[in-house]
Amino acid sequence: MSHIDSDVKPIQPVFSVRVRTAVYVVALIVTVLTLLALGLLVVLGVLDATTAGAALGVVTTACALLAAGFGVAYRPTRLPTP
Numbered sequence: 001m002s003h004i005d006s007d008v009k010p011i012q013p014v015f016s017v018r019v020r021t022a023v024y025v026v027a028l029i030v031t032v033l034t035l036l037a038l039g040l041l042v043v044l045g046v047l048d049a050t051t052a053g054a055a056l057g058v059v060t061t062a063c064a065l066l067a068a069g070f071g072v073a074y075r076p077t078r079l080p081t082p
Contacts, residue, residue, distance in 0.1 A: 015070050023070045027063035034059045 013020070038052040047055075 013071055020070050023067055027067045031060055031063050 015023075034056060038047065038056050041047040042049050042052045
């Protein structure tokens with residue numbers, strides 16, 4: 001006897017695959033660009049490493065929370081085939 005009801009539909013995500021992928025890519029790009037910019041500012045002596053590390057932590061956390069809010073779990077193998 002199965003516990004699966006055939007009338008129950010699987011949960012549908014609120015945001016489309018395209019929107020979630022776009023959020024993931026934008027968050028990734030922002031994080032990488034921030035890392036590069038802050039690293040350059042430390043090398044040039046404009047910022048000290050502690051300040052740059054704190055700023056990078058804030059940006060990384062914000063991007064991660066944004067991506068999590070959209071339900072992003074990026075798995076390219078699970079994307080629907082066109």
